[in-house]
Amino acid sequence: MAASTFTSSGLATLATGAYPELHGIVADTWYDRKEHKPVLASLEKLQGTTLSDEVMSADSRNRIFGVGGALSSLELLTGRLPTRLFSMLSDGEYEGRGSGPAMPWFEEYRQANPPGRLKGAGWQVLGGSKSVPPLRTLTADPDRPETFSALYRSSPFAQAAQFGLLRDLIGRERLGQGPATDVVAVSLDSMALLGYEVGADSPLMREMVLHLDREMEALLTLLDKSVGAHNYILAFSAAHGAVRQGGEPRARYAIQGEAVARSIQQALAAQYDVKNTRAAYVERYVYPFLYLRLDSLKRSYIDTREARTQAGRAALRVAGVAGYYTADGDCSHTGEWLRRFRNSFHAVRSGDVMLAYEPECVEDFGAGRGISYGSLYNYESRVPLILFGGPFAPQSFDYAVESTDVAPTLAHALGVAWPSSATGRVLADALASG
Numbered sequence: 001m002a003a004s005t006f007t008s009s010g011l012a013t014l015a016t017g018a019y020p021e022l023h024g025i026v027a028d029t030w031y032d033r034k035e036h037k038p039v040l041a042s043l044e045k046l047q048g049t050t051l052s053d054e055v056m057s058a059d060s061r062n063r064i065f066g067v068g069g070a071l072s073s074l075e076l077l078t079g080r081l082p083t084r085l086f087s088m089l090s091d092g093e094y095e096g097r098g099s100g101p102a103m104p105w106f107e108e109y110r111q112a113n114p115p116g117r118l119k120g121a122g123w124q125v126l127g128g129s130k131s132v133p134p135l136r137t138l139t140a141d142p143d144r145p146e147t148f149s150a151l152y153r154s155s156p157f158a159q160a161a162q163f164g165l166l167r168d169l170i171g172r173e174r175l176g177q178g179p180a181t182d183v184v185a186v187s188l189d190s191m192a193l194l195g196y197e198v199g200a201d202s203p204l205m206r207e208m209v210l211h212l213d214r215e216m217e218a219l220l221t222l223l224d225k226s227v228g229a230h231n232y233i234l235a236f237s238a239a240h241g242a243v244r245q246g247g248e249p250r251a252r253y254a255i256q257g258e259a260v261a262r263s264i265q266q267a268l269a270a271q272y273d274v275k276n277t278r279a280a281y282v283e284r285y286v287y288p289f290l291y292l293r294l295d296s297l298k299r300s301y302i303d304t305r306e307a308r309t310q311a312g313r314a315a316l317r318v319a320g321v322a323g324y325y326t327a328d329g330d331c332s333h334t335g336e337w338l339r340r341f342r343n344s345f346h347a348v349r350s351g352d353v354m355l356a357y358e359p360e361c362v363e364d365f366g367a368g369r370g371i372s373y374g375s376l377y378n379y380e381s382r383v384p385l386i387l388f389g390g391p392f393a394p395q396s397f398d399y400a401v402e403s404t405d406v407a408p409t410l411a412h413a414l415g416v417a418w419p420s421s422a423t424g425r426v427l428a429d430a431l432a433s434g
Contacts (some may be wrong), residue, residue: 004344027041030286223389255363362375
């Protein structure tokens with residue numbers, strides 16, 4: 001379990017078998033002290049190999065493909081040695097990149113599935129009458145083309161396009177029918193994008209899940225037919241869950257990061273700036289990480305560990321803040337909270353203090369609407385895991401497993417080395433052979 005349940009962090013954990021403490025992808029965005037600016041999670045910042053990297057290293061004939069939304073997320077899943085990646089651009093079109101022979105079928109797919117054909121389309125209830133008004137319409141405004149793109153990418157239409165591309169890839173490239181191992185990493189982000197806007201308990205989210213179920217059924221049918229029911233492995237999981245949209249007033253659950261940083265600065269100044277020199281003690285706050293001005297602390301001969309703890313305690317006095325963990329290992333909580341904090345705290349990238357908000361509280365953004373991800377609560381940190389086909393037996397278990405267990409288990413099933421930083425375990429109970 002981790003305290004950092006951002007998309008990039010979760011995908012990196014699934015791919016490497018390690019938590020952010022080791023793989024270094026502590027959030028979607030964090031502050032870089034050397035560059036003096038926030039930086040985005042990316043493959044070049046991933047510390048350690050992925051399962052796909054190990055598959056490619058095991059045999060040069062093996063192939064790695066990726067199908068997904070944002071390229072940065074897809075790269076975290078596939079690693080550094082993919083054969084070909086197919087990612088969705090901001091306008092909903094797909095692009096392909098990678099090595100190997102040309103794939104003319106991909107351009108055929110793009111030409112046959114332009115997102116623009118769905119401008120003005122209605123998102124109907126699955127299985128409902130066409131006479132019923134749509135749940136949502138993919139509005140197309142010539143003056144604001146980004147509106148349609150956002151609606152499309154967070155809809156079942158985009159999800160269906162992704163699965164259509166995946167099925168074409170399996171069929172046209174004859175995946176799983178050669179002498180070596182083929183791996184396809186799929187990053188489904190339409191539901192995550194929708195969740196940002198409407199939260200977990202929206203009727204739109206429930207409809208998206210039903211559409212996902214239909215797409216998974218079609219995918220399994222294709223695999224059974226083209227590869228054979230016992231000749232493939234499918235691992236299904238998630239980077240994170242989602243909080244509810246929340247009720248009104250928004251101020252009850254939306255927290256402004258600037259207010260958090262300002263409160264901590266005021267508290268530290270009151271504690272240490274006795275001569276009123278207006279010293280700055282907070283360098284940056286990028287949820288959930290606080291970065292202090294270490295130079296200011298050093299000049300004033302302030303104990304860094306004490307200052308970090310004081311900052312954490314000051315944050316607890318801000319409405320909505322529920323816990324803290326410092327770079328020295330000091331924490332407002334013990335037990336499971338402490339473990340989740342430790343798993344997510346990177347010695348360099350996480351700064352000085354990591355904060356946790358109260359349940360359903362989120363970082364304020366998006367013109368007063370929407371949610372954000374990243375909390376340590378069970379609604380975000382507990383995700384489904386399904387291991388299907390190949391060596392896995394049809395059974396279920398009531399005990400908890402970790403996201404770090406996925407990569408070692410799949411590495412064992414494929415007969416390849418574990419990713420370099422993996423700390424999980426092989427889920428032997430899930431194997432048909434035990």
